[in-house]
Amino acid sequence: MAEIGNSNLLQTGTGILNTKDACVVIVRTQWNAAIVDALESGCRRTLEQAGTKPCKVINVPGAFEIPFAIKAYWDVHKYMDDRPQAFIALGCVLRGDTPHFDYVCKAVTDGILQLNLTMPIPTIFGVLTVDNQQQADERIGGRHGHKGEEAAITALKMISLINSFKPSTAP
Secondary structure (H helix, E strand, O other), rough: OOOHHHOOOOOOOOOOOOOOOEEEEEEEEOHHHHHHHHHHHHHHHHHOOOOOOOEEEEEEEOOHHHHHHHHHHHHEEEEOOOOOOOEEEEEEOOOOOHHHHHHHHHOOOOOOOHHHHHHOOOEEEEEEOOHHHHHHOOOOEEEOEEEHHHHHHHHHHHHHHHHHHOOOOOO
């Protein structure tokens, strides 16, 4: 089971370098707003503790629309000085009585995967796909940690990783 104790992700002393001025864009859903608000709050808090602030927060109706919003924003900003260095996708899809849950979860997962394979910057998957409210609560500060905080740490570590690939400009 993916519990917070099974990961070294939160050890932020390693893997995060040169991210103070990074531009991170959060794309969040309007569905299940209370849960997504908590995810965003944890995400913002963690970014700010690292000296980074989200340069933009984009609201989309639901999880299905996240990949489109990210791609559209990237296409407009990729050559600008304020272009993002990472996107964080935040949302919560709660299982209902129909197969809609399965379709939405697969679509957002596949969409974010495609973004990660085709864009030169990472999109971090911070979308909860849960069966009920209790499972969501366990992922916004409960026994499974805080997935908003984890998404922010992951973004910072991925920005650092990408920066480490760049050739050094020092003589």
